[in-house]
Amino acid sequence: MKNKWIFIISIIFFGTIMRSTFTTLPVVANDIANSLHIPLDQLGLLTSIPLVAFALVSPFVSKITDKFSIEKTLAFALVAVLLGSFVRIFNAPSLMLGTALIGVGIAFINVLLPAAIFEYAPDKIGPYTGIYSTLLMIMTSAFQIIAVPVANKVNWQGLVLLVTVVVLLSLVTWLLNIKINVTVAPSQPQAHEHKPVTINPWTNKYAWMLLIIAGLQSAIFYSLIAWMSVIAQRTGVSGSQSGLLVGLLSMVGIPFGMIIPNFISNSSFKTRRNAMIFACVLWILGLAMMNNHHISFVLWLVISSVLGAVGSIMFIYVITSYATRTKNPQESAALSGMAQSGGYLIACLIPWLYGLIFGMTQNWYAQNIIFILMLVVMIVLIYFFEREKTIFD
Structure with a gap:
């Protein structure tokens, strides 16, 4: 350069x-x-x-x-x-x-x-x-x-x-x-000529794992962005306070933006695996704390901070994996295209379904339990996705 x-x-x-x-x-x-x-x-x-x-x-x-x-x-x-x-x-x-x-x-x-x-x-x-x-x-x-x-x-x-x-x-x-x-x-002219013929992420089980991880992460985070304000107000929080909670959900991840990519790119696969599984466990705890009709504003600040931080960490983990788990830019682009296609398709649907169930039941308990089960699936996928070799080996 x-x-x-x-x-x-x-x-x-x-x-x-x-x-x-x-x-x-x-x-x-x-x-x-x-x-x-x-x-x-x-x-x-x-x-x-x-x-x-x-x-x-x-x-x-x-x-x-x-x-x-x-x-x-x-x-x-x-x-x-x-x-x-x-x-x-x-x-x-x-x-x-x-x-x-x-x-x-x-x-x-x-x-x-x-x-x-x-x-x-x-x-x-x-x-x-x-x-x-x-x-x-x-x-x-x-x-x-x-x-x-x-x-x-x-x-x-x-x-x-x-x-x-x-x-x-x-x-x-x-x-x-x-x-x-x-x-x-x-x-790298030769790589441009024949790599595209051999790179097919849709037949790679590890690429599918990352697609599902990306989709579930986006679905949960976008749902929380869309519905946390409404849920918080149902527990007695004022409108202005609920807006602050949504802002905190977005802002709290900023400090992790410079830390997590370096951590992911420089850590062993076992360290990455353990750290991301721990993050999913924290996400589960945050969602579990939401399943209550009587939550003080102070506790909401804790919940929003935990959910926002973990959501940002998982997002950064996914986008960094496009490069760290591949051997060249062509593999990275192919993997990124596949994972983002399926991931955003899931992200489009889940927040809408969350609201649909909310309208039918007038609470958020069932949706959060489903999210907890989704995070259990993410933990299993992360365990098998993280390995020493790159995805297309």
């Missing part, structure tokens, strides 16, 4: 836009609904459309990348996100179309960023993964915090344009990285 700093800056921008591009607007959903004269409930699509795109597009990313390169494909993905972000300002159809374009572009970035890190810095997978995973969490929260003040000061379209400018900076930075560090990949 000729200039590592331009690559690091690119990673920082990727982390900045990977979630904030579609998680910011739901915060000002009321403003959007009033401005475009559409029902508020339709704006739930602003979150679900990208998740569906992740599930549908991810399996094809590796094959498309084989025809071009990681660098060019990521550039095209950023163009899609840029166009999608900009067109959202015009009307309701363009808002949905733009959100879909963002989902497609981010799906490519989700899959290819671990592979790009593997290609550019195979000896720095942990630190570089830590950079973008930490920025992802920080900037998701930061844009949600500034969303209402910016929309009040200007309007929600001004908020969209602010996000769009950040995406443009990300594209410019990545194009500079391609121009400066373009000589990174030529040493």
